[in-house]
Amino acid sequence: MRLTRALTAGRPAFLRIGGTQADHTYYDLSGAATPTPPPNYEHVLTRGQWDAANRFAQSLGLCVFFGINAGSGPRDAGYRWVPDNARALLEYTKAQGYPLRALEFGNEPNVLVGTRGAPASYKAPSYARDIEFFDRLRSEIVPDVMFVGPGSLLTPGDPEGERPILLGDQHLVLGPEARDVLPLIGDVYDAINYHFYPGFSDRCPYTPKVPQDVLADAWLDIHLVSYRYMAALRDRFSPGKPL
Secondary structure: OHHHHHHHHOOOOEEEEOOHHHHHEEEEOOOOOOOOOOOOOOEEEEHHHHHHHHHHHHHHOOEEEEEEOOOOOOEOOOOOEOOHHHHHHHHHHHHHOOOEEEEEEOOOHHHHHHHOOOOOOOOHHHHHHHHHHHHHHHHHHOOOOEEEEEEEEEOOOOOOOOOOOEEOOEEOOOOOOHHHHHHHHOOOOOEEEEEEOOOEOOOOOOOOEOOOOOOOHHHHOOHHHHHHHHHHHHHHHOOOOOO
């Protein structure tokens, strides 16, 4: 009840279903009781779970924002994205009339190589190719659903925010970065987004850490560097799109 009251008070709102594990998840719409993930997948999203999440959103008047798997599972031998599993999910979702309103392709592409199993050769041109392939699928099945991206992981660790992992004095490149992707895809996205991490929990080995005073002006303002960086990219390559 507390969750229901809080979400009701916050409307209009999106319920985002995604994150790191989204790039390891297979969509099983068979109705099987105990589905097993295929090779190169770690998790299964069942039809019952997808139904329950969407009905929950419907009951509260929420829109669903979903992250499509762009990890190592739906790939051919050349590491090109294969749309079959995503097609099945989108077609089922449309047939059920569920409140899907926005889609992301992959979670945080700038760490796909470092944390999602993509090969080192998977750079911006490869990701842009897959984005265009996915966008054709989206336009075919759910053309009214927004395509939002690139959803890069940004932190205060790098002045531009796109290389969050520091090894010695070098910021590591762990996947296609927004500064390289956006010039290649033109106006594909309906909105530009990014995921900002002002700090990590103690269980993560990365910097920065959350300070004791989380209301200090200096702490709250660290987001502005990343915001201005992404706003400049948006203005240059996707002018007029929401950020």
